[in-house]
Amino acid sequence: MEAVNPYYSIPVKIKKIIPETSNITTFILDGMPIQFEAGQFAELTVPGVGEAPFTPSSSPHGDDLEFTIMKVGRVTSALFELKEGDQVGVRGPFGKPYPLKEFKGKEIFIVGGGVGFAPLRSLFLALLHNIKDYKKIYIRYGARTPNDIVYKHLIPEWEKIDGVDILLTVDVGDDSWQGKVGVVTVILDEIPVDVASSPAIVCGPPLMMKFVTQRLVEAGFKHSNIYLSMEKNMSCGIGKCNHCRVGKFYVCKDGPVLTWEDVKDIEEPFL
Amino acid sequence: MKLYLLPSDKILDFVAKLSEDGLVFYPVSEDDKTHLVKFDKDKEFEPDFEKVRTAENIKHFLFPSRAVVAKFPKDTAVKAKKQYLFGIKNCDLRGVDIYDRVFLNAEPVDPLYKKKRENTILISADCPEPEDCCFCNLVGLNPYAEAVCDLNFTKIDSGLLFEAFTKKGEKIIDDNSALFKEATKEDEKERSRIRKNAVKKLNKINEKPFKEDLAERLEKVDEKFKHEIREDCVECFACLHACPTCYCFLLSDYKKGKEFERVRTWDVCYYAAYARVGGGANPRSSLDERFWNRFLCKFDYFKAYEGIYSCSGCGRCYRGCSAKIDIREILWKL
Numbered sequence: 006m007e008a009v010n011p012y013y014s015i016p017v018k019i020k021k022i023i024p025e026t027s028n029i030t031t032f033i034l035d036g037m038p039i040q041f042e043a044g045q046f047a048e049l050t051v052p053g054v055g056e057a058p059f060t061p062s063s064s065p066h067g068d069d070l071e072f073t074i075m076k077v078g079r080v081t082s083a084l085f086e087l088k089e090g091d092q093v094g095v096r097g098p099f100g101k102p103y104p105l106k107e108f109k110g111k112e113i114f115i116v117g118g119g120v121g122f123a124p125l126r127s128l129f130l131a132l133l134h135n136i137k138d139y140k141k142i143y144i145r146y147g148a149r150t151p152n153d154i155v156y157k158h159l160i161p162e163w164e165k166i167d168g169v170d171i172l173l174t175v176d177v178g179d180d181s182w183q184g185k186v187g188v189v190t191v192i193l194d195e196i197p198v199d200v201a202s203s204p205a206i207v208c209g210p211p212l213m214m215k216f217v218t219q220r221l222v223e224a225g226f227k228h229s230n231i232y233l234s235m236e237k238n239m240s241c242g243i244g245k246c247n248h249c250r251v252g253k254f255y256v257c258k259d260g261p262v263l264t265w266e267d268v269k270d271i272e273e274p275f276l
Numbered sequence: 277m278k279l280y281l282l283p284s285d286k287i288l289d290f291v292a293k294l295s296e297d298g299l300v301f302y303p304v305s306e307d308d309k310t311h312l313v314k315f316d317k318d319k320e321f322e323p324d325f326e327k328v329r330t331a332e333n334i335k336h337f338l339f340p341s342r343a344v345v346a347k348f349p350k351d352t353a354v355k356a357k358k359q360y361l362f363g364i365k366n367c368d369l370r371g372v373d374i375y376d377r378v379f380l381n382a383e384p385v386d387p388l389y390k391k392k393r394e395n396t397i398l399i400s401a402d403c404p405e406p407e408d409c410c411f412c413n414l415v416g417l418n419p420y421a422e423a424v425c426d427l428n429f430t431k432i433d434s435g436l437l438f439e440a441f442t443k444k445g446e447k448i449i450d451d452n453s454a455l456f457k458e459a460t461k462e463d464e465k466e467r468s469r470i471r472k473n474a475v476k477k478l479n480k481i482n483e484k485p486f487k488e489d490l491a492e493r494l495e496k497v498d499e500k501f502k503h504e505i506r507e508d509c510v511e512c513f514a515c516l517h518a519c520p521t522c523y524c525f526l527l528s529d530y531k532k533g534k535e536f537e538r539v540r541t542w543d544v545c546y547y548a549a550y551a552r553v554g555g556g557a558n559p560r561s562s563l564d565e566r567f568w569n570r571f572l573c574k575f576d577y578f579k580a581y582e583g584i585y586s587c588s589g590c591g592r593c594y595r596g597c598s599a600k601i602d603i604r605e606i607l608w609k610l
Contacts, residue, residue: 011384012346012527012538053531057554078554082423094348211557237559240527245378245386246543247524248551251559253577256610276559 011243014050014094015039018163020069022089025155026148029120030085031062031073038095041065043105043131044124045187047097048242049074054083056096058239060261062123066129070095073123073155099242103128103206103232109138112198114226116217117146118189118209122155124234125208129163136168143198144171147189147213151175151182170197189213193220200225206262208234211275218265218275231265234272279459279467283435286455288321291362293452298358298395298605301329312361324432325401328410329365329590333520337361338392339375340544345388345527346538349411356391363401367412369424370588371520372398376424377582378523388540397444400425401436404470406478409591411604414482417589419474437463486607491576493610499564505606506567508599515593515601516544516570521586524550545569575607 021033039047042065049072049143057080063071076085087093113132117125125144144163148154154173164171172192174185183194189209205221207210207214214233221231237249237256244258252271254263268274282290282334292315294300300315305324309331337359345354351411372393379389382406403410403419412419421428426445429436437459440446449456487493516522529536546566552558560566578586587603594602 009384010346010351010387012540014346014348014538016349050348050529053536054527055529075555077556081554092349145566210555223506236553236555236557238553240525240543243384244382245523245544246526247573248526248543250573253580258571273559276557 007159012096012241014048014056014096016052016092016094017070019087019089019091019093022087025073028076029073029153029155030076031071031155032084032087032093033063034070034072034093034095037068038068039097041070041098042102043128044103044182045098045100046124046242046257046261047095047099048239049080049084050094050096051080051083052092052094055080056094057081058099058242058257058261060124060127060234061205062126064127064134066131066134066243073120073126075087075120079098079119084177095243099257101259103131103262104185105131108132108204112140112203113142114196114205115142115144116189116193116205116207116209116221117144118213119148119153120155120218121207121213121234122146123208125206126156126241128206133166133169136166139168141198142169144169145174145189145192146171147174147176147192147209149176151179170248188216188218190220193217193224196221196224201227202230204230204232206232211236214275222265228266228269229264232262233275234262235260235268277439280440280449280456281432281435281459281463282429282436282438285438287323287434290452290455291321291323293455294360294362294397294448298360298397300360300362301430302362303318303327303364303401312364315362323363324378325363325429325436326404326409328403328405329367329592331592331594331595333371333518333590334361334364334368334370335375335520335523338372338389338396339379339523339525341542343388343540343590344537345386345540348536348538350535354388354391356388356395358395360395360397362399363429364398364425365403365590366400366417366419366421367403367410367590368520369398370412370415370565370584371402371423373424373584374521374578374582374586375523397427397448399427399429399445399448401428402430402467402470402474403495404431404474406474406481406536407591408481409594410478411482412589412590413475413478414486414604414607415585415587415589418471419478420471424551430470431601432463432466434463435468455460455567482604484608486575489610490607490610491579494572494576497568497610501609502564502568505609506564506601508601509563509567510598511546511563512598513544513546514596515603516546517542518592518596520588520590520592521574545573571603571606 062073249256379386
């Protein structure tokens with residue numbers, strides 16, 4: 006029997022493009038070409054240009070696959086040139102999902118920074134799908150400015166949900182901003198969850214990850230309960246090409262989410 | 277274990293017979309180097325089975341330096357010609373062992389590798405004359421095959437003494453039984469003598485084994501050590517390109533009319549951009565870190581995953597190195 010080709014991307018059309026900020030956009034694809042669980046990632050292809058790894062930002066239980074992406078490199082720049090109706094390719098899902106079973110009955114503490122909210126949104130929507138399974142969901146999110154906040158149109162709706170507690174901050178405010186000002190750690194001074202049992206899930210830029218992790222460790226979260234999204238260069242996504250290896254871990258296969266327990270002995274794990 | 281003798285005057289007939297079924301590549305020496313060349317029945321046949329491994333590694337026979345691995349929007353099945361690698365050495369079988377573990381045994385299976393592996397017959401030869409650069413004995417190998425190959429042979433005075441390791445290998449002997457003779461006790465003794473001699477030479481070349489706790493030692497080295505050992509490196513990366521066990525690769529997409537192809541090319545971890553992410557962060561931005569990564573990958577991480585070093589002891593990295601950096605010397609220092 007022929008082996009299924011793990012390098013082949015499934016063609017799928019872009020259904021809708023929603024600009025989130027000046028350099029972050031959500032791409033809603035037409036349907037669900039892959040069945041994923043929250044935390045797993047996929048390789049997104051711009052035909053003829055190349056592919057890059059992204060964790061979906063949509064619910065695993067939804068009808069369409071979504072990615073919220075920041076324009077930073079060659080592939081993302083080409084992606085931002087595409088229009089609704091254009092074709093892309095999807096390969097995956099890869100890596101391990103968040104251990105939602107272990108989160109049952111607990112308070113969930115989610116900390117995001119910038120475009121790092123994308124995979125956390127997928128996790129959040131997966132939690133909402135069975136919200137009764139969890140004691141309470143806390144979201145702490147920081148962006149550079151009010152204009153850099155992603156999902157601005159969705160957050161007010163989420164804030165109304167019973168059992169959800171959201172706090173935002175921006176590094177630099179403007180006249181319209183009524184909320185907190187300062188890097189994300191300013192909204193981590195008070196941690197309202199039971200740190201001994203709660204999982205903390207973190208995703209954001211490298212420096213933010215570093216300082217948030219320090220804060221969570223100080224606050225008393227168990228090292229094995231701090232879940233960190235590792236951003237590494239990936240090519241194959243299937244644990245063969247070696248690019249994403251950090252210490253003994255293949256981020257594509259053992260991650261993309263690793264715990265602080267896994268990576269704390271690695272020098273500069275977030276670089 | 278049953279041994280079969282292919283008398284010297286039947287070697288050409290045997291190789292010619294194999295060539296009716298697929299391409300046959302065998303070692304030929306030129307000056308001080310040996311290369312695998314394609315058998316051509318109309319050309320002279322002067323194999324050299326006694327020199328050490330070929331100058332080039334054999335990985336491109338199974339894992340080409342550039343290969344199309346997927347097509348879009350419609351994929352096509354992979355193809356591979358049948359090929360016999362005749363007279364390769366045990367160090368290169370370590371490379372195949374590693375590729376099998378990565379591309380075949382670990383899910384998901386790599387379809388191109390699987391196809392090529394299924395269509396490749398590995399017929400290895402004992403390595404009777406190890407050279408100064410050889411250190412297969414330090415990475416858990418002997419200078420003769422004990423696994424991975426389909427057939428292995430030892431060159432003795434009267435011909436080639438074969439042993440089959442797989443069903444495929446046995447079938448080749450059966451299909452060509454008219455060419456083979458049953459081996460005598462004397463043939464077997466000659467084989468033992470040749471092997472003992474080769475092992476003795478290797479042990480003399482490499483008297484010191486690597487330390488048992490090599491992995492822990494590798495993880496503990498300081499910045500000064502990492503810098504000093506690579507100071508002479510001119511970043512030619514010949515060591516990694518020549519390595520039969522390195523398997524890093526990169527996928528790139530290329531337009532082809534309205535369609536496009538995904539191409540897999542060899543990559544090496546010494547390139548500055550190897551681990552850099554789209555946003556610019558680079559966990560190994562210094563050459564010191566990249567150089568050391570090779571040691572961690574081969575002698576720590578791969579061993580942790582698979583229980584063997586991702587090194588064959590073939591010495592090609594040293595032979596190819598512009599600065600003559602010897603991987604053994606570095607590991608002995610730990």
